[in-house]
Amino acid sequence: MESWQQETGLAIAKRLLVVSMACVVVWEIAAAKGEKAQALRTFLIKLSGRQMAWGKSFTNPALLAGLWIFLSMQEVLDCYSHEELAALQETAQDFLM
Numbered sequence: 001m002e003s004w005q006q007e008t009g010l011a012i013a014k015r016l017l018v019v020s021m022a023c024v025v026v027w028e029i030a031a032a033k034g035e036k037a038q039a040l041r042t043f044l045i046k047l048s049g050r051q052m053a054w055g056k057s058f059t060n061p062a063l064l065a066g067l068w069i070f071l072s073m074q075e076v077l078d079c080y081s082h083e084e085l086a087a088l089q090e091t092a093q094d095f096l097m
Contacts, residue, residue: 026063044070 029040041058044066052058080088 022064022067023060026060026067029063029067030058030060047073 029037029044032040038057041063044063045052045058046066047069048062048066050059050062050065052062076085
């Protein structure tokens with residue numbers, strides 16, 4: 001909480017509410033049964049970039065990290081067209097090669 005740099009009690013309460021809601025979503029994803037839920041967990045783990053311990057398919061912190069990246073991706077996809085993203089990809093390739 002110290003790194004949040006919130007200045008008022010209301011700001012801290014709002015931040016805690018958002019964090020709590022994210023935890024509930026992750027718990028629901030972790031507890032869900034079925035192939036779709038397993039596919040979502042696998043996808044979120046890949047996005048998180050985290051490695052799992054031997055015999056573990058996921059951890060809640062890794063699911064949370066992947067969910068954060070996925071939500072950020074959704075925002076980008078809402079703001080840019082496919083053509084704009086392709087152009088940005090080409091530009092990025094110039095720097096990566």
